[in-house]
Amino acid sequence: MLLLIAPYAFTQATQASANDDIVVVVNNKNPVDKMTRSEVIDLFMGKYVAFPDGNSAIPVELSNEVTTKEKFYKALVNMPLSRINAYWSRLRFTGRKRTVTIQASEDNVVQYINKTQSAIGYIRRSKLNKNLKVVFELNE
Amino acid sequence: MKSYWPFFIHFLLSFSAIADEKILLSGFGTLGLTISDSDIYGYRTDIGSDHGVFSSDIDFLENSKLGLQLDASITKDTDVVLQGVARNWPDATLDRFVTLAFLRYSRSPNWTFRIGRTAPEIFHFTEYRDIGFAYSLAALPSEVYGMIPYRHLDGFDISYANRFNDGTLRAKLFAGISDGDISSGSFTEAVQLNNIYGASLTWDYYNWTIQAQHTQAKIADDTSSNTMLRQQLSQIPDFLWPNAAALSKRLDLKNTKVEYSSLSSQIRLSNWSITAELARINADNPIIPKLNNGYFSLAYQRDEHTFFSYYALTESDNYIFNEPGVNPALFPELVMALAGTMNFYASNQQTLALGWRWDFATNLAAKLQWNMTDIDANGGTLWINSTDLVPSESVNTLIFNLSFVF
Numbered sequence: 023m024l025l026l027i028a029p030y031a032f033t034q035a036t037q038a039s040a041n042d043d044i045v046v047v048v049n050n051k052n053p054v055d056k057m058t059r060s061e062v063i064d065l066f067m068g069k070y071v072a073f074p075d076g077n078s079a080i081p082v083e084l085s086n087e088v089t090t091k092e093k094f095y096k097a098l099v100n101m102p103l104s105r106i107n108a109y110w111s112r113l114r115f116t117g118r119k120r121t122v123t124i125q126a127s128e129d130n131v132v133q134y135i136n137k138t139q140s141a142i143g144y145i146r147r148s149k150l151n152k153n154l155k156v157v158f159e160l161n162e
Numbered sequence: 163m164k165s166y167w168p169f170f171i172h173f174l175l176s177f178s179a180i181a182d183e184k185i186l187l188s189g190f191g192t193l194g195l196t197i198s199d200s201d202i203y204g205y206r207t208d209i210g211s212d213h214g215v216f217s218s219d220i221d222f223l224e225n226s227k228l229g230l231q232l233d234a235s236i237t238k239d240t241d242v243v244l245q246g247v248a249r250n251w252p253d254a255t256l257d258r259f260v261t262l263a264f265l266r267y268s269r270s271p272n273w274t275f276r277i278g279r280t281a282p283e284i285f286h287f288t289e290y291r292d293i294g295f296a297y298s299l300a301a302l303p304s305e306v307y308g309m310i311p312y313r314h315l316d317g318f319d320i321s322y323a324n325r326f327n328d329g330t331l332r333a334k335l336f337a338g339i340s341d342g343d344i345s346s347g348s349f350t351e352a353v354q355l356n357n358i359y360g361a362s363l364t365w366d367y368y369n370w371t372i373q374a375q376h377t378q379a380k381i382a383d384d385t386s387s388n389t390m391l392r393q394q395l396s397q398i399p400d401f402l403w404p405n406a407a408a409l410s411k412r413l414d415l416k417n418t419k420v421e422y423s424s425l426s427s428q429i430r431l432s433n434w435s436i437t438a439e440l441a442r443i444n445a446d447n448p449i450i451p452k453l454n455n456g457y458f459s460l461a462y463q464r465d466e467h468t469f470f471s472y473y474a475l476t477e478s479d480n481y482i483f484n485e486p487g488v489n490p491a492l493f494p495e496l497v498m499a500l501a502g503t504m505n506f507y508a509s510n511q512q513t514l515a516l517g518w519r520w521d522f523a524t525n526l527a528a529k530l531q532w533n534m535t536d537i538d539a540n541g542g543t544l545w546i547n548s549t550d551l552v553p554s555e556s557v558n559t560l561i562f563n564l565s566f567v568f
Contacts, residue, residue: 060328060329060368069323070323070330072271076270076272077271078270086525100432103524104521104524107524108295111290111567112289112296114188114231115245115290116281116290116293117243117245117262117280117281120266
């Protein structure tokens with residue numbers, strides 16, 4: 023019996039883990055299909071806020087309370103959230119960068135990207151819907 | 163320029179009132195406790211401060227500040243930013259309080275144009291040195307940053323950013339005017355810089371940043387204390403002090419060209435990060451000697467804790483009175499005043515600092531830093547001197563900061 027349960031449990035765990043993977047998404051109508059890690063870093067770290075085709079992007083940020091944000095930056099640039107906030111405080115309070123759009127939940131990120139073609143955000147894979155397109159996977 | 167500020171801010175606020183999307187109010191601050199152990203040299207963050215922390219002081223003024231910022235988006239391409247910083251300004255006017263007040267236009271991801279009051283990008287940290295939460299150190303090396311009292315640029319800048327070789331290249335040109343206070347402790351004067359032109363080039367490649375900066379400016383006018391000294395010099399007959407009039411003319415700070423250059427690099431390797439900067443200040447007036455400054459900083463970060471250290475140095479030539487054909491015994495006070503003026507900017511000291519930053523919340527950090535500074539004789543420009551003596555001295559300074567953003 024244990025031998026039968028074990029593969030099932032493994033499959034379930036793998037599936038749950040896959041659903042918890044964080045993916046970077048854009049609106050389905052956005053012509054961009056793929057982004058490199060370096061391009062995603064530049065965009066979310068405010069270094070060059072554009073898609074690979076040169077068009078302006080609107081990065082959608084999650085509020086600090088959402089755990090996906092912490093996981094995203096840890097996986098992307100290996101920095102804890104406090105250091106990300108320190109980094110962004112430099113860009114914001116020197117007036118180098120415009121303030122980013124902040125959403126309170128992943129569902130709100132999904133809604134925002136659904137109606138904004140130039141928006142880009144990150145969510146757990148389980149939050150994907152047919153209006154969104156994955157352009158980068160953090161486990162790549 | 164000061165009298166125009168209320169009108170300019172009103173103008174920007176009018177723009178923000180028609181902001182189509184949102185107005186965001188945010189802020190930053192530091193509550194800083196500083197203690198030091200010298201009776202002669204009082205710690206200060208830069209030469210703009212008229213306030214020194216001496217051995218008997220428990221000080222909350224020198225490193226404390228509070229900033230408020232208003233961001234207003236007007237259109238997709240245009241926004242307005244207003245920022246005020248309250249700190250221990252020697253001259254606490256609206257002009258000093260306003261640190262940012264600009265209108266920005268970003269037509270594409272590559273080009274950004276700003277007009278109004280911006281933060282000067284002279285050396286690596288000058289743009290954000292008052293935002294303590296943004297960097298690991300509790301206090302930046304005064305050997306590099308202590309000689310710059312200027313905290314705003316009234317003018318415009320143009321930035322260009324693009325991807326380059328799998329990294330990001332950013333170039334910025336700026337122009338304008340500025341002013342700041344320079345204090346000897348007993349005497350504080352506002353110094354205005356005109357015709358400021360600067361360029362900054364930054365290359366970001368993953369965890370590596372390299373930056374080169376150059377700024378040049380002209381001092382708008384002579385300081386009143388220097389004018390008094392020059393007047394006295396020019397009245398001395400030639401047979402007592404040959405070429406006194408020519409010397410007086412050479413010491414005139416009006417239209418003195420000052421150049422600031424910096425080369426810096428930051429690299430992050432796993433938990434370690436290294437920051438190094440070489441900076442130089444150069445002027446075409448003997449009162450401001452060539453200043454060669456720099457630091458090397460090493461930090462180790464583990465989760466919410468960062469342990470850091472740096473070694474910083476500033477060095478310049480001291481003036482020793484040897485004017486040809488002059489008997490200094492005839493003018494003891496004038497010779498002393500001349501030597502004091504000529505050595506005012508001659509900073510010579512080095513600091514070894516150790517510290518710890520603890521991010522105990524995502525927007526709140528506690529920082530502790532111990533500075534061990536060796537000041538050379540006649541080299542304590544960056545400190546408030548409580549006496550007429552200028553001896554060499556080793557000074558310990560302990561800084562404890564709570565820095566936050568909201």
